[in-house]
Amino acid sequence: MAGTALFSAVSTSQAAAPLRLCADPANLPFSTSSPAAAKAGTPGLYVEIGQAVADALGRPMETIWSLSYFGKRNLRTTLLAGQCDFAVGLPAVEDFMGPRVVFSRPIMSVGYALAVPKDAGTNLNGKRVAVQFASPPQSFVATRETITPATVMDPDAGMRLLADGKVDAAFVWGPSAGYVNHAVLHDAFRVVPADGPQMRYEAAIGFSRKNKELRDQVNAVLPGLSAKIAALVVKYAVPEGPPVKLAAMDTVQSVIAEAQAPAETPKPEAKPAEQPAVASVNPTAEAPKAAPKPSAAEVAEGREIFNGTCAHCHGPDAVQSERRINLRLLRHRYGDDMYAVFHKTVTKGRPSKGMPTWGNVFTEDDFSKIYAFLSTIQAP
Ligand code: HEC
Structure with missing residues (x-):
């Protein structure tokens, strides 16, 4: 069998070299560097999948820990810089990081989920629903007058409201909801995957494009690991089964599609006359x-x-239902002062209002690029 021949070729030529997994030290149920968790046999779903892949290739695995708070930025200094060889669980979409990242075949589907009491259905009409701040579920409930939203900062907080009876359902990140339900709440709730625009993605294993050969080797062993991966998905209580299509999701789809259209076809040269005007009316001398x-x-x-850093709060592609932090309204709000306000806000932050300071994180060059992007998506 072809797979066997490849397997033995791989294991003899590279037996000594460890396969280095890029992983987040604090991202359960996916990965944790906690020695206690490792000892208990629960180092995380992605760590275990990584180990299964390494075993199948006949190579030892080494974990390279790196906080992925900055998402793609982090991958640039780890995976793409050759610090580690593979990252499990990346969204296998073409525009994730462009051609620099190549993917294995999909390993699982992940996305948002609905946690509800076991005897309740998934119809949210007339219900109180916990949603994560700046998430697609928040945008969804914002368009439904019959739903009373309770905004939370993370999935755990949503599950806590549900457990305390303060909401009827939690519409939050599925793997976290499933994990909390299982590990903390003794499976008290039913957690059902949700379907809809931006609600789900196929997760795959990502590699630097310089490492296509390893990608091909991994693709060759993945089919043999599907039962093992399915068992791990159950072990970590990631919500499974057919996703529920939420009623009137199509309304949201058209709203999002419309709002995103300008970002798909950026027109950087548009309205060139506006840029010089900014400089002359600019009230912030140091900007x-x-x-x-x-x-x-x-x-x-x-x-x-x-999308790697700001979207956590301001929404992917700055699609954001909460007007206060909708960055597509910057021009509306500030007109010619838009650049000055942008620059001051990102470099100094508004710490008391929840906007972090980015002056020590990004360069002026980065800020110009972020601003260039935001300029292309301003509401007309
Ligand atoms: C942890 C959440 C969070 C992150 C991450 C974040 N912001 Fe903000 N941002 C906020 C909040 C909250 C406000 C509104 C503050 C207020 O009410 O004045 C805000 C305000 C802003 C404003 C001013 C909006 C206005 O209309 O006055 C800009 C510009 C901005 N953010 C840009 C960014 C950029 C660029 C990034 C990424 C580098 C970013 N933010 C990341 C939370 C965040």
């Missing part, structure tokens, strides 16, 4: 002048930084 005419590549990089 550098707005970058002249960004290129399409700069806009794309800005979008990537934005």
